[in-house]
Amino acid sequence: xxxxxxxxxxxxxxxxxxxxxxxxxxxxxxxxxxxxxxxxxxxxxxxxxxxxxxxxxxxxxxxxxxxxxxxxxxxxxxxxxxxxxxxxxxxxxxxxxxxxxx
Numbered sequence: 876x877x878x879x880x881x882x883x884x885x886x887x888x889x890x891x892x893x894x895x896x897x898x899x900x901x902x903x904x905x906x907x908x909x910x911x912x913x914x915x916x917x918x919x920x921x922x923x924x925x926x927x928x929x930x931x932x933x934x935x936x937x938x939x940x941x942x943x944x945x946x947x948x949x950x951x952x953x954x955x956x957x958x959x960x961x962x963x964x965x966x967x968x969x970x971x972x973x974x975x976x977x
Contacts, residue, residue: 886935889913891970896920901974910975914938914967922964929957929977936971940964949973 889899889911897913914920914936922941931940933949940947940955942963947955949971957963965971 885911885974886972889972891915893918907976910977912973912975914965914971916967916969916971919966920964922962924960924962925957925977927959927977929959929975931955931957932974934972934974936967936969938965938967938969938971938973941966 883901885901888901889897891897891913893915896918897911899911900908901911902909911934916936931949932954933951935951938949940949940963942955942957943961947953949955949965965973
């Protein structure tokens with residue numbers, strides 16, 4: 876019988892850094908990678924694309940997500956699929972943490 880896994884407190888695993896957007900690979904599961912990201916208030920991730928779909932879930936704070944020309948308000952507990960090949964960007968309105976699965 877294998878040991879039970881430990882619980883993870885994701886928001887405590889990555890600190891905010893005013894000098895850069897924080898990113899940490901939390902886990903690999905088969906072909907998927909789970910990342911924790913932290914943005915300080917007013918930090919942003921400029922528009923970019925990825926080849927495959929990704930899943931984003933907001934954990935802490937508030938941010939605006941742009942996908943193409945559409946804007947989405949990200950608050951804790953909100954999740955959205957990021958379509959592959961579609962430009963998307965994020966701007967933190969407050970200190971903001973999220974999980975990305977891709």
